Amino acid sequence: MKDFKKALRPLKTKIHINNTIYCLTIGLLVACSVSFALSLASLFVPVPFLSETVIKAFAAIMIISIVVSAFLSPGNNKVINTADSLGLKERIVTAFQLKDDNSKLSQVQRTDALNKLKTTQLDKLYVIRVEKRGLTASLVMIILTISFFFIPSSTRDEALKMENVVKEIEKQADNIEAEKSKLLEENDDDMKIKEIEKELDKLLEKLKKTKNEEEALKELSKALHDLEKLKTDEKDKLLSRLEKGMESNTPGQMAKAIEDNDTKEIADKMEQLKNELEKMNDGQREEMIEQLKQAANEVEDEDLDLSDDIKKAADNIDKGNMQEAAEKLAEALQNMQKSTGNNLSAAGGNGAEGLESAINAARRSIASASGNNVMLSRYGxxxxxxxxxxxxxxxxxxxxxxxxxxxxxxxxxxxxxxxxxxxxxxxxxxxxxxxxxxxxxxxxxxxxxxxxxxxxxxxxxxxxxxxxxxxxxxxxxxxxxxxxxxxxxxANTPVESGSIVPYNQVLTQYKQEAFTSIERADIPPGMKEIVRDYFTGLE
Amino acid sequence: MQVDKNDLDNMAEAFKKVEHEISRHMIGQKSLIRQMIIAIIAGGNVLLEGVPGLGKTRLVKTIGQVLDLDFSRIQFTPDLMPADVVGTNIISRASEKEGMFKFQPGPVFSNIVLADEINRATPKTQSALLEAMQEHTVTVGSSTYNLPEPYFVLATQNPIEMEGTYPLPEAQMDRFMLKLNVIFPTIKEMKEIVNLTTKNKEEALEKIANGSQIIEMRRISREVPIADPVLEYAIKLIMATHPDNEFSTETVKKYVRYGSSPRGAQALINGSRVMAVLEGRYNVAYDDINAMAYPALRHRIFINFEGTSKGLTSDDAIEAIIKELT
Structure with missing residues (x-):
């Protein structure tokens, strides 16, 4: 049978080629259909990155077709049947069936089949067929697809806007990534930085998945909030412990005063703190000392000075030295304020500030790219x-x-x-x-x-x-x-004399202020025009 | 004894010689001659259908002479009795001392029996041939007599004369291996026929083979291998003639009343084997099956009233089946 297989090999190759051409034609047809459908759909619904999507879909389908065609090598039965159908009149299939039969007639049959196989140029008889209808249909669809690209449509503009948003999101994600790297370079060992890094990684991952400005802005706001929360966690924990130990909210009020830099209030609250410490009974003192020790241990890894201050405060309370205890607590709160201030400098210095700025800038840029007239604050x-x-x-x-x-x-x-x-x-x-x-x-x-x-x-x-x-x-x-x-x-409201002024007396001033205000970068040009038209119309 | 290449080649050569010799004496009808010889080698009976005067009887006579076989002719008429066909017991003077009766063999006791215009006889007489055709024996009274081998019944029937005819019952039709249509000759053939048959003396026929050679050819042909896919195809073809079968085509479902019996499959395969040898092949091909499907199945497929009223023939049904299966 080896002779048979050898003689059938050219035919097998040609059948494989034919199968490949067929598969590619089908792939082309499908790819063209998908491209056509996408381009047609883009006339009615916004399809961002249309050309890229079409090219990617086309390429993916064609790659799949090529891969599939590699596995379309014909089996023995197919080759044998094809050979028989090309004029060998079932000689080959009979020969293969009689391969184990050693009777004279079987041998004669096999010899006859092999001779016929060798003298028949199967590869020439087997014609490779090209699906002309499929190719024609593909060509027509390609032409239509391309022509649809040039048909103007409002959905195209929307798609373009969406593309800009996505690009902006990517760009801003890169910026945040760069800021993150900068921050890490400066503070690679800091525990807090690692938490920030974790938050940022989460943000970047989500940003990469977002496809519209709403989600992106939400994620950015959330990230900013999480970072802020991260900063204030310790402060909150410490305050919580102090307030729990003292059963009073004086530490919180004092922290607020420190934050507001209100010297008088700080002095008042320190006095109040001292008094409250002095009034505590033994059980409360023990509780207070315990809470402070726990707080000191919690912050020890991240801020040794703060931990020392809290421990000293606990010692002073233990010794009954309430004035010094109150001072140490105030000192601790002040240190804590410094270390967990309103920016991330405590954790990452200038890099952290840059990070915060980068996130805020990202929000502004994305909002601006979306074409909406938006106003942003730190937390949205x-x-x-x-x-x-x-x-x-x-x-x-x-x-x-x-x-x-x-x-x-x-x-x-x-x-x-x-x-x-x-x-x-x-x-x-x-x-x-x-x-x-x-x-x-x-x-x-x-x-x-x-x-x-x-x-x-x-x-x-x-x-x-x-x-x-x-x-x-x-x-x-x-x-x-x-x-x-x-x-x-x-109309029926009694109006105080002089409270109403004719608009032309204030128009110039208001107009000037409005024009100054709309020069801000994050106000879209279209909205600026509306404001200008409005004031111009009043003249 | 194993069949070898020489056996097959000799058989093919002898076949061609027979074919050539018959063709010399029988103008045109090439396909008919070939299929007749195939049926004889395969051991089947043949029903010839055609208008009178197309040389049916001449063909049968010629075949008998070329194959050196005994030949007898029975002209079927409405008053023909079964005893006229198979023979009867008669009082014999020579046997008076020994007994009263002696069996007088009828015309069926011959290698080739030409049952001319078989549909003119009554069913009772027609059925007298059933045993002879299938079993190659004749039973008269309590005695059974063997018919000479090889034995063939070549019957003819006239399709245009329906008055006073008795269409063959399905059971008898099934016993014919092939049903062959005798077509009208072309002008050229007609000219040759006239030239050949209007002379005082016709050329003598050469005896190419004999009875024992025919039997040997039959043995050899039945050794020709057939691949499973080809055999399955033949079976599917038979199955497809039945309107209630899964392989049947729309045409069959709509216009066919009955399909072929298993005898049809046997006829198809045996005929295809002989045909393969004649083609110089040592295996059966789809083409052999397709070629033999028409003569082997056309009298086994019965078109219903709707099909008949639309002018559909069993050949049309076979064509539709082949087209569907290939």
Whole structure:
């Protein structure tokens, strides 16, 4: 049978070639169909990175076709049947069947089959067929696909915008990555840095997966919040221990005073702390000492000085030297404030500041690339709220997984109305899109947010409240009902003499301020035009 | 005794000589002659169908002469009795001292029996041939007589005269290995036929083979190997003639009443084996099966009323089956 197989080899090769051509033709047809469908779909729905997607899909399908075709080598039966069908009249299949039969007739049959096989040029008789219809259909679809690329469509613009967002996200991810590397180079051994690195890795991973600006901004805000939380964890832990030990919130108030750099308040609170220490009974003292020792041990690895201060405070309490204990505690709180300040310098110096800036810059750039008129703050709180929301008061209390619905009351309270706005009761940070760190400017009340005075706004939507234990945010003003505003028709309202001025007296000033404000980089050109047109129209 | 190459080659050569010799005396009808010889070598009976005057009887006579076989002719008529076919016991003077009756063999006691216009006889007489055709024996009274070997019945029937005819019953039709259609000759052939048959003296026929050679050829042909796929194809072909079978085609399902019996498969394979040898091959091919399918199955497939009213023939059904299976 070896002779047979050898004689059949050219035919086998040719059948394989034929199978390959067929497979590639089918692959081409499928690839063209997919490309055609994508390009057609892009006319109706935005398909970002259309050309890349089409090329990738096309290439993937063709690669699969090539790989599959490599396995399409014909089996023996196929080759034998094909050979027989090419004029050998079932000689080969019979010969293979009789291969173990040694009768005279079987030998005669085999010899006859082999002779016939050798004298028949099977490879010439076997014609390689090209699927002309498939190729034609493919060609037509390629032409249509390419032509669809040149048909203008609004969905294309949307897709382009989406592409810009994705590119911006990638770019910003790279920037954050670079900042991270810088930070690591400067502080490779720091425990805190390792935690920051972990957070950043998480952020980068999520950023790479995000495909729209909303998700990206949400992740960035969350990362920023997590970093901030990381910083304040120790402080919170220490304060918690002190307050638990003393059964008083004086340490927290003192820490606040230190943070605000309020010298008078610091002195008051230190005196209060000393008094409270002195008033403690033995059991409370023991508890306090125990809490302080535990706190000292917890921070020992990361901040030895802070640990020493806390231990000294514990010793002084143990010795009954309350004045020194209070001083040491104040010192510890101050050190802690330094080490866990409002930036990451404690952990990473300038690199950490750069990282924070990079994340904030990323948020601005991504928001800008998305084409939305957005305003950002550190935590994605709705800074767009106007501080002129006169008496808009909100006593927000975040609940577990609060939906933030009530949080919109901030907007209710804003505006130009002279009447007291009613603040919402909820500062929930849940599903509100304000958590993403931006909101679209829509209300008149937000006009004044364009001033850029972010730091002066109350952060009633801060995501750090998310899932926390119901921390309370107090905002000055009169508490009102949730989520509604009161209004009056101004026409019948008694107006104080001189409180109303003709608009032309203030127009120039307002216009000037508006024009100055809109020069900010993160305001899209389209929105600038609207503001300009508005003021021009008033003239 | 094992069949070798020489046996097969000699058989093919003898076949060609027979074919050539018959063709010399029988103008045209090449396919008919070949299939007749195939049936004789394969050991089957043949039903010839054609209008009168196409040389059916001449062909049978010629074959008998070329193969050096006894030949007898029975002209079937409505009043023909079974005893006229198989023979009967008669009172014999020579046997008076010994007994009263002596068996007088009928015309079936011959190597080749030409049953001319078989459908003119009554079914009772037609059935007298059944045992002879299948068993190659004749039973009269309590005695059974063997027929000479090789033994063939070559029957003819006229398709256009239906008045006063008795169509062959299915059981008898099945006993014919092949049913061959005798086609009308072309002008050229007709001219040659006239020239050949209107002379005072015809050329003498040469005896190419004899009875024992025919039997040997039959033995040799049955040794020709057939591959499993080819055999399976033949079986599928037979199965496909049945309207309720999974292999049957739409045409069969719609227009066929009955399909072929297993005898059809035997006829198909035996005929194909002989054909392979004649083609100079030592194995059976699909082409042999396809070629033999028409004569072997056309009288075994019965078209229903709907098919008949549409002018469909069993050959059309066979063609549809082959097309479907290949």
């Amino acid at each position: 709180s709705p800074e767009g709220q106007s501080k002129s929301g006169s008496a808009g008061n909100a006593r927000g209390q975040s609940g577990q997984g609060g939906q933030g619905g009530d949080g919109q009351s901030g907007q209710n309270g804003q505006g130009d109305t002279p009447m007291p706005g009613r603040g919402g009761s909820g500062a929930g940070d849940g599903a509100s899109d304000k958590d993403t760190g931006y909101f679209e400017e829509s209300g008149g009340g937000s006009r004044q947010a364009g001033e850029g005075e972010f730091a002066e706004y109350e952060e009633i939507y801060t995501p750090k409240r998310l899932g926390d234990g119901g921390e309370i945010t107090n905002i000055t003003g009169t508490a009102g009902e949730a989520g509604s505003s009161m209004w009056h028709d101004g």
